[in-house]
Amino acid sequence: MSLNPRAEFLLKTLIERYIMDGQPVGSRTLSRQAGLDLSPATIRNVMADLEELGLIQAPHTSAGRIPTALGYRVFVDTLLKVRPLTASDMRRMQGEFASEHNPQQLMESASSLLSQITRLAGIVTVPRQEQTALRQIEFLSLSVNRVLVILVTQDGRVHNRVINTDRPYSPSELVEAANYFNQTYAARSLSEVKHILLGEMQKDSEAMQQAMTTAMHMARSLFMDQDDTSAGLVVSGESYLMEFPELGSIAKMRKLFDAFSTKRDLLHLLDQSIHATGMQIFIGGESGYQALEECSVVTAPYRVDGQIVGTLGVIGPTRMAYEHVIPIVDMTARLLGGALSGDQAGTYGQAPG
Amino acid sequence: MSLNPRAEFLLKTLIERYIMDGQPVGSRTLSRQAGLDLSPATIRNVMADLEELGLIQAPHTSAGRIPTALGYRVFVDTLLKVRPLTASDMRRMQGEFASEHNPQQLMESASSLLSQITRLAGIVTVPRQEQTALRQIEFLSLSVNRVLVILVTQDGRVHNRVINTDRPYSPSELVEAANYFNQTYAARSLSEVKHILLGEMQKDSEAMQQAMTTAMHMARSLFMDQDDTSAGLVVSGESYLMEFPELGSIAKMRKLFDAFSTKRDLLHLLDQSIHATGMQIFIGGESGYQALEECSVVTAPYRVDGQIVGTLGVIGPTRMAYEHVIPIVDMTARLLGGALSGDQAGTYGQAPG
DNA sequence: TTTGGCACTCCTGTTATTAGAGTGCTAAAC
DNA sequence: GTTTAGCACTCTAATAACAGGAGTGCCAAA
Numbered sequence: 120m121s122l123n124p125r126a127e128f129l130l131k132t133l134i135e136r137y138i139m140d141g142q143p144v145g146s147r148t149l150s151r152q153a154g155l156d157l158s159p160a161t162i163r164n165v166m167a168d169l170e171e172l173g174l175i176q177a178p179h180t181s182a183g184r185i186p187t188a189l190g191y192r193v194f195v196d197t198l199l200k201v202r203p204l205t206a207s208d209m210r211r212m213q214g215e216f217a218s219e220h221n222p223q224q225l226m227e228s229a230s231s232l233l234s235q236i237t238r239l240a241g242i243v244t245v246p247r248q249e250q251t252a253l254r255q256i257e258f259l260s261l262s263v264n265r266v267l268v269i270l271v272t273q274d275g276r277v278h279n280r281v282i283n284t285d286r287p288y289s290p291s292e293l294v295e296a297a298n299y300f301n302q303t304y305a306a307r308s309l310s311e312v313k314h315i316l317l318g319e320m321q322k323d324s325e326a327m328q329q330a331m332t333t334a335m336h337m338a339r340s341l342f343m344d345q346d347d348t349s350a351g352l353v354v355s356g357e358s359y360l361m362e363f364p365e366l367g368s369i370a371k372m373r374k375l376f377d378a379f380s381t382k383r384d385l386l387h388l389l390d391q392s393i394h395a396t397g398m399q400i401f402i403g404g405e406s407g408y409q410a411l412e413e414c415s416v417v418t419a420p421y422r423v424d425g426q427i428v429g430t431l432g433v434i435g436p437t438r439m440a441y442e443h444v445i446p447i448v449d450m451t452a453r454l455l456g457g458a459l460s461g462d463q464a465g466t467y468g469q470a471p472g
Numbered sequence: 473m474s475l476n477p478r479a480e481f482l483l484k485t486l487i488e489r490y491i492m493d494g495q496p497v498g499s500r501t502l503s504r505q506a507g508l509d510l511s512p513a514t515i516r517n518v519m520a521d522l523e524e525l526g527l528i529q530a531p532h533t534s535a536g537r538i539p540t541a542l543g544y545r546v547f548v549d550t551l552l553k554v555r556p557l558t559a560s561d562m563r564r565m566q567g568e569f570a571s572e573h574n575p576q577q578l579m580e581s582a583s584s585l586l587s588q589i590t591r592l593a594g595i596v597t598v599p600r601q602e603q604t605a606l607r608q609i610e611f612l613s614l615s616v617n618r619v620l621v622i623l624v625t626q627d628g629r630v631h632n633r634v635i636n637t638d639r640p641y642s643p644s645e646l647v648e649a650a651n652y653f654n655q656t657y658a659a660r661s662l663s664e665v666k667h668i669l670l671g672e673m674q675k676d677s678e679a680m681q682q683a684m685t686t687a688m689h690m691a692r693s694l695f696m697d698q699d700d701t702s703a704g705l706v707v708s709g710e711s712y713l714m715e716f717p718e719l720g721s722i723a724k725m726r727k728l729f730d731a732f733s734t735k736r737d738l739l740h741l742l743d744q745s746i747h748a749t750g751m752q753i754f755i756g757g758e759s760g761y762q763a764l765e766e767c768s769v770v771t772a773p774y775r776v777d778g779q780i781v782g783t784l785g786v787i788g789p790t791r792m793a794y795e796h797v798i799p800i801v802d803m804t805a806r807l808l809g810g811a812l813s814g815d816q817a818g819t820y821g822q823a824p825g
Numbered sequence: 826t827t828t829g830g831c832a833c834t835c836c837t838g839t840t841a842t843t844a845g846a847g848t849g850c851t852a853a854a855c
Numbered sequence: 856g857t858t859t860a861g862c863a864c865t866c867t868a869a870t871a872a873c874a875g876g877a878g879t880g881c882c883a884a885a
Contacts, residue, residue: 143847146847160849160859164849164857166848167849177848181848181864181865181867182866183846255614257612259622271614275634277634281628376710380708498878514828516878520880530879533880534834
């Protein structure tokens with residue numbers, strides 16, 4: 120069951136080699152690669168053991184071995200030494216986040232950085248509204264029975280929603296309602312606000328002040344039919360994946376790209392990571408989605424103001440350079456979180472010259 | 473040079489057949505298909521003429537013929553009879569646009585309808601800002617030196633932009649400025665507004681009223697560094713294209729998908745159609761983009777309030793069912809335009825029950 | 826002008842063959 | 856006991872040879 124150090128080392132070497140060139144690794148190749156001064160025959164014995172343990176497998180009798188999902192799992196959990204970011208990548212990333220951007224652009228930058236540096240597909244979930252705190256809300260009369268609700272959240276994003284009201288509201292009513300709302304709910308998370316609102320609505324509406332009533336009306340329309348199909352997912356560089364022959368069969372590729380455009384499954388997968396405190400790696404079938412059978416997903420949550428609000432990561436073939444990818448995903452999450460948090464402190468953008 | 477009716481008919485039949493099954497069409501097949509009671513030998517003579525004229529070509533000596541780009545061009549220009557929409561497609565489209573939607577959702581619906589009904593990639597450009605008219609503008613103080621500009625355009629879209637000001641503005645200043653702006657510029661197109669503003673700025677600012685000065689400051693920040701990289705293009709169903717073997721080679725597919733994610737070239741191509749009054753069809757190389765070498769693009773402009781503001785269409789292999797695709801694109805453009813225009817008349821959405 | 830006939834070309838799929846890579850096993854060497 | 860050389864074996868990938876079929880162009884006859 121447990122591996123002796125030599126077997127571990129050979130597994131590590133084999134996987135590194137396979138990640139490099141994508142070819143099954145044979146005993147002779149491995150013997151040279153490992154530099155252990157062991158003959159291919161000895162290596163073959165060890166490889167037979169590793170196969171027995173389900174860590175590697177042979178595509179066919181006379182090919183070398185390739186890692187199984189389990190093999191990769193052991194590799195990333197116990198054998199992998201991540202490489203620090205290169206100085207140039209670091210500079211590039213910092214540069215990208217340093218320039219003036221709004222939150223939407225920041226997320227697109229993050230996604231595109233992830234894909235360009237790793238040459239894999241980059242994904243960023245937009246902050247889950249429930250998790251982010253309310254900073255400011257305003258109501259704006261558009262026409263007789265239509266009000267534009269402007270919601271600014273802690274991460275600096277501005278949300279718009281047009282709601283149809285059951286009676287006209289005067290501008291002053293709207294201002295009062297907004298004031299009431301801001302005083303009462305600012306800095307609370309949207310899910311809190313929703314929760315409190317549900318409670319308030321139980322109360323006798325006769326007892327409410329005018330402003331409060333108005334605010335309640337708005338809020339109901341705003342939060343109740345929040346369809347939230349706004350599957351917020353920024354994907355970049357999908358086409359890099361076409362270069363990997365192991366994902367090659369058109370049918371598989373089709374499924375994968377369908378997953379990218381449907382977004383639902385991906386979003387669901389990424390959402391799992393939002394509850395984890397650190398990075399997560401889903402290897403092959405571990406993700407539970409058929410389209411990702413041959414893929415690995417590396418994710419990291421990002422924080423705004425200390426609070427985890429979203430996740431980002433990359434998708435690529437199981438054979439990816441984990442030791443490079445991991446620190447890149449990690450750093451991107453930090454930088455994005457930092458840029459979004461920095462925003463709320465008022466340092467967003469630069470004053471015009 | 474000119475085709476006799478029989479040759480035309482055979483060209484039409486050949487292209488229809490090729491569009492159907494994607495196989496080169498031989499003389500025997502064509503003779504049966506055409507139902508003209510002509511022997512394959514006769515057909516061969518005609519086919520030789522058509523090849524001479526550059527309308528069809530043989531992939532190799534002993535294959536049948538396939539249409540050239542020129543052949544398709546003649547086909548769509550002079551031989552094609554479009555088929556009316558099926559009742560079920562019509563219902564489906566109307567249903568999609570009838571339900572309550574905001575402008576962004578409408579565009580996504582249009583794109584997704586296009587792709588699902590044609591089983592090709594659907595594309596919709598978001599309205600070019602310059603072309604759409606200003607309906608309402610508001611300024612909202614976010615923090616000391618930051619103002620949120622809310623711009624509502626004629627198509628019902630709400631645009632947000634945070635600008636950094638050189639001094640704090642009081643809420644009443646902002647309200648006055650907005651009033652001034654709305655009175656002066658409402659219903660003008662954004663490009664007009666920009667143009668007029670440029671003129672105004674030349675004037676002696678001493679002579680301006682306070683509100684006007686404030687408005688000018690806002691406007692300058694708003695319009696001047698309008699980066700407009702917000703390459704507004706909604707693409708759906710790209711993955712349908714993977715099913716077509718003629719686009720098959722991974723390298724070509726890769727280029728095509730790169731074009732989809734870069735968006736720049738596509739946007740540029742679609743923008744050409746904005747100046748045309750009706751539908752446009754780019755066949756193969758006609759589009760001028762290498763990635764679209766094997767593709768055709770069918771586009772139609774859509775109107776908000778009588779004014780063309782954007783275009784939409786589909787991208788597929790040159791071998792696409794033009795007679796079906798054309799009316800679908802046409803109708804989608806009408807419906808999207810109608811839905812966006814309907815919005816501004818105040819019929820947007822439904823009053824809550 | 827149309828058609829049947831015919832020789833010819835080229836693709837496609839099948840089969841056979843070979844070279845090469847890699848394996849597992851055994852027996853000898855360390 | 857571990858390691859290694861040797862060897863027979865397996866499977867793939869590449870190549871060539873071949874047959875079948877689809878389709879063509881051209882010619883001469885209808």
